[in-house]
Amino acid sequence: MTEPDHIRLLVCKDCKTIEPLPDYTGDPEHDHLLTYLVKPHRTNGEEHIGVLARVEAKDWNDPRIQREISRQLVKDFGGETGLGSEFYNTRDTFREDAMSCFKQHHRNPDCNDYKSDSKRLTPGTAQARKEAGMPAYRSEHDRWLCEFCPVHSLVTTKKYNEAMKKGKL
Numbered sequence: 057m058t059e060p061d062h063i064r065l066l067v068c069k070d071c072k073t074i075e076p077l078p079d080y081t082g083d084p085e086h087d088h089l090l091t092y093l094v095k096p097h098r099t100n101g102e103e104h105i106g107v108l109a110r111v112e113a114k115d116w117n118d119p120r121i122q123r124e125i126s127r128q129l130v131k132d133f134g135g136e137t138g139l140g141s142e143f144y145n146t147r148d149t150f151r152e153d154a155m156s157c158f159k160q161h162h163r164n165p166d167c168n169d170y171k172s173d174s175k176r177l178t179p180g181t182a183q184a185r186k187e188a189g190m191p192a193y194r195s196e197h198d199r200w201l202c203e204f205c206p207v208h209s210l211v212t213t214k215k216y217n218e219a220m221k222k223g224k225l
Contacts, residue, residue, distance in 0.1 A: 063113045066090070067129050068097050070104035074126055076116060107133060119148055147204075150177070154204035165210040167202070175201040 062079040080087050090108070097104040109129060115121045123145050157175070161167050169175055177199045185193060202208050 060113050062110050063116055064090075065109040065111060065116075065125075065129065066093055066106060067109060067133055068104050068106045069133055070099065070106075071097060074129060079110065079113075119152060123148065150201060150204040154201050155206075157201065158205050158207060161207075163206075165207055167205075167207050169202075170207060170211060171200045171202050177201060 060079050064077050064079055066075040066077060067073070068075075075093060077089060077093060080090065084090075094103075094106070097106060111125055115125065157169070161169065178193050181193060185191070202211075
């Protein structure tokens with residue numbers, strides 16, 4: 057089966073959501089999936105304000121282009137919800153980078169780079185801190201790219217199981 061050329065995006069201004077759904081160019085009266093998906097978009101019996109956008113499937117499947125499409129839809133059609141698109145874009149970038157690393161290390165659950173200094177996520181303020189005479193950034197709340205990698209769950213599960221065996225939990 058071939059991949060579809062286009063998909064539709066159901067954008068609800070009231071819920072502040074974007075829902076992808078399969079393309080449909082037939083009679084709107086027979087678009088049963090859309091009818092079903094629109095039903096929950098009501099508050100106190102009042103229909104929400106929404107729009108249906110049609111985009112190329114290959115663009116929506118590319119995370120970077122998808123972020124830009126979403127950003128443009130939010131800009132054109134209404135505000136954001138949750139933590140904002142910049143947070144989710146950053147998180148998605150970390151996930152993409154972690155998956156690249158995961159593939160590079162041949163999906164090894166015993167990754168020798170796990171939480172190494174090279175995987176530590178730090179703000180890009182090194183030069184400004186140096187010019188201000190401040191020490192290099194370090195925090196007890198540091199985060200690592202590894203925390204966005206599938207290996208992280210394997211490592212934490214292994215540590216948990218070892219602690220259970222030793223009776224430390």
